[in-house]
Amino acid sequence: MFEGIQRKWEMKCIEMKENHQGKFEKRVIELSFHNKLTEKVLNSYLPYVMERSKAIKEEKRVVKLLSLGNFYGDQNDEGWASTNLDHPATFDKLAMDPKLKKDLIDDLDRFVRRRDFYKKVGKAWKRGYLLYGPLATGKSSLIAAMANYLKFDVYDLELTSLYSNSELRSCGDERIIVSTTNHKDKLDPALLRPGRMDMHIHMSYCSPTGFRTLASNYLCITNHNLFTEIDELMMEVEVTPAEVVEELMKSEDADVALGGLIKFLQNKKLEPGNCDSEGGEADFGVKCTKVTELCPLFPNE
Numbered sequence: 001m002f003e004g005i006q007r008k009w010e011m012k013c014i015e016m017k018e019n020h021q022g023k024f025e026k027r028v029i030e031l032s033f034h035n036k037l038t039e040k041v042l043n044s045y046l047p048y049v050m051e052r053s054k055a056i057k058e059e060k061r062v063v064k065l066l067s068l069g070n071f072y073g074d075q076n077d078e079g080w081a082s083t084n085l086d087h088p089a090t091f092d093k094l095a096m097d098p099k100l101k102k103d104l105i106d107d108l109d110r111f112v113r114r115r116d117f118y119k120k121v122g123k124a125w126k127r128g129y130l131l132y133g134p135l136a137t138g139k140s141s142l143i144a145a146m147a148n149y150l151k152f153d154v155y156d157l158e159l160t161s162l163y164s165n166s167e168l169r170s171c172g173d174e175r176i177i178v179s180t181t182n183h184k185d186k187l188d189p190a191l192l193r194p195g196r197m198d199m200h201i202h203m204s205y206c207s208p209t210g211f212r213t214l215a216s217n218y219l220c221i222t223n224h225n226l227f228t229e230i231d232e233l234m235m236e237v238e239v240t241p242a243e244v245v246e247e248l249m250k251s252e253d254a255d256v257a258l259g260g261l262i263k264f265l266q267n268k269k270l271e272p273g274n275c276d277s278e279g280g281e282a283d284f285g286v287k288c289t290k291v292t293e294l295c296p297l298f299p300n301e
Contacts, residue, residue: 002045007033064153085154087144093217094138094145095210095241100201104129107199108150111176128177128196132184133203136242139180142203152176205238214241218248219257226258233265 008031015026033041065085091101111127118125129146131139147154155175179197181187191197206214208231215221247261 002048003040005033005037005040005045007031007037007041007045063147063151065156066153067156082153085144085147087141087148089141089144090148091145093213094142095206095213095244096138096142096203097207098209104146104199104201105149108146108176112150126175126177128179128198130184130192130197130200131178131180131203132200133182134205134238134240135182136240137203137205138241139203142201143178143180146176146178150176206234206241206244208234210241211244214244214248215254215258218245219252219254221254224254224258226255226262229262230258230265233262233269237265237269239265239268 010030010032011027012030013025013027017024017026031041063085064082066082091105094101107127115125131142133139143154146152179191184192184200192200211230211234212222212227215224215227243264244261247264248257250260251257
C-alpha cells in the first residue's frame, strides 16, 4: 500500500487484431481506485510509479561500446558498431588520488543534474575531460568507470580515422567527451581551453595510496608489515599501476606477492633514467560517452 491508497492493477485485452502473421491482442494495464483518491493518485502515486519504472530500467540497462568503422558487432545506420561494455572498472576500485577521484565524481554529478540549467542559459549540454599522463596509468579504466557510473554509452573515436565533422556529430550534441594523451604539452592549446576540455586530470604513476587500493583489490588486504617498505620505494621509483598489478597477480599469497613487488621496485630503482617523468610515445585519442533515451538520470525525458 502506498500512503494509504488502496488500488488494483489489472492486465486487460481491449482489442483483437489479425494480420498475415496471425492473431494478436492489444493489451493495457488498468489501474483502479476510489474516485475520492484521484488527486492523490495523479499527484503522488503515479509520479512514484514512473520514477520506480525508470530506476528499474536503468538498473537493467547494459552500457554499450560503439566504435566508428569497426565492423564487429551490431552496426547502426551511422556506421557505429556496438558491443556490450563489460569492463568491470568502478571508481572505488581505481588506484587514483582520493581527492582527485572525489572532485571528478562531484563534477560528473553536477553536470548530470544541471541539464535544465544548460538549456536555460543557452549552452550545449556537454562537458570535456582531458586525461593526461604516462602510458599504463589507468586512463582507459577511468573512462570505463565513468561510463559505468553514469550508465552512459561509450563512443570510441580515433582522430586519425575521422574524415569529416559529420562523423563526430553522429554521437550527438548531448555528451561527455574524454580525451586522452601521454603528452599534454604537445597538444594544440585550442583543444585545452574551457568549453573543449573543461577539466584536466593528471593520471600519474602509482602512489602509496593507489598501491593500498590495488592491494585491497587483488590481495584482499588493507595492512601488511611490508607496506611501509613498499611506500618508501614508491616515493623513489616511478612505477605505473599496471606494473604494480602485474606483480600482485603473480601470487595469491600476500607475502609472496608483496615480496616480489619489493624486488621489482628495487630493480627498477637501479634502472637508468627511471626518474624520467613523462615516458611513452605520443598518443592522442578521443572517447565520447553519450546519453541514451532511457537514462533515468534525466526526469524530463
